[in-house]
Amino acid sequence: MTDALDHRLNAFRPDLADARLKGRVEADRFVEGMPARVSAPVTPLKRFPRPDAMAETEALFGEDILVFETTPEGWAWVQLEDDSYVGWMSSDALGERDAAPTHRIIAPRTLVFPGPDIKLPPLFALPMGARVTVAAEAVDHNARYGLIRPAGAIVTQHLGAPNEAADDFVSVAERFLGAPYLWGGKTFMGIDCSGLVQVACRMAGITAPRDTDMQERSLGTRLAGVEGLERGDLVFWKGHVGIMVDGANLLHANAHHMMTAIEPLAETLARTEEKGLPVTSVRRMAR
Structure with missing residues (x-):
């Protein structure tokens, strides 16, 4: 009964499932997801509730989630909205949904100061795409700040409206050049290939799923091959994706460079073909 549902996108296990899936999956118990919001700057989402389990993606500060279970060991089984x-994520990263976010971070990374003064030691840093609630503004001789809930100050040039859309998702992706490669990562401190595509698309107002196979099925329209490529075309391999910055060069977070890099597509093709990994498709995003 559960074969048609992707476990990555549907909350179901033999012992517990999302109440919205009742009648579609079998489970010992069905529960309503409890609304919550991510309160940590960034937190890994894992397939298994273990510290050594591989992270499959990350949840960012201010992101709304549904919680289906919490354990005495400090884990929460959740779905990102x-x-x-x-x-599974740490229960320590759970917060309440109080006032709705008013802004999101538009810089690759910003510092949250304890007050409106850039000389104060920062409390923590927030990644691009994190959402914050600005309760007031302040200014000193250095900058203008948004004062966020529950506490902290962020320079206003790093804040954008929640639905503000960049003109070009490739330009957003280019801001991650040099970011270290991290499986499951979605921030400038560590990002993977599909995370780069998802974050860049989202900041440009384009809804994008998380993993390469999902992106290959749903983003853009299929092209015949790797000839005549343009800026913004997506090139897919099994388990990998890159973004064309022009007709010849590819931008991608990759394990060869162990960072986000731009290189000639011809070099990428030679390397992947040597490993027996041909291009599986090329997709053109809508202009």
Whole structure:
């Protein structure tokens, strides 16, 4: 009964499932997801509730989630509301949904100061795409700040409206050049290939799923091959994706460079073909 449902995007296990899936899956118990919001700057989402389990994606500060279970060991089984991804995260990263976010971070990374003064030691940093609630503004001789809930100050040039859309998702992706490669990562501190595509698309107002196979099925329209490529075309391999910055060069977070890099597509093709990994498709995003 569960074969048709992707476990990454639907919360179901033999012992517990999302009440919305009743009649579609078998489970010992069905529960309503409890609304919550991510309160940590960034937190990994894992397939298994273990510290050593591989992270499959990340949840960002201010992101709305549904919680289906919490354990005495400090884990929460959740679903991200943005892209529907399901997994385990630390219960310490759970917060309440209070005032709705008013802004999101538009810089690759910003510092949160304890007050409106850039000389104060920062409390923590927030990644691009994190959402914050600005309760007031302040200014000093250095900058203008948004004062966020529950506490902290962020320079206003790093804040954008929640639905503010960049003109070009490739330009957003280019801001991650040099970011270290991290499986499951979605921030400038560590990002993977599909995370780069998802974050860049989202900041440009384009809904994008999390993983390469999902992106290959749903983003853009299929092209015949790798000839005549343009800026913004997506090139897919099994388990990998890159973004064309022009007709010849590819931008991708990759394990060869162990960072987000731009290189000639011809070099990428030679390397992947040597490994027996041909291009599986090329997709053109809408202009």
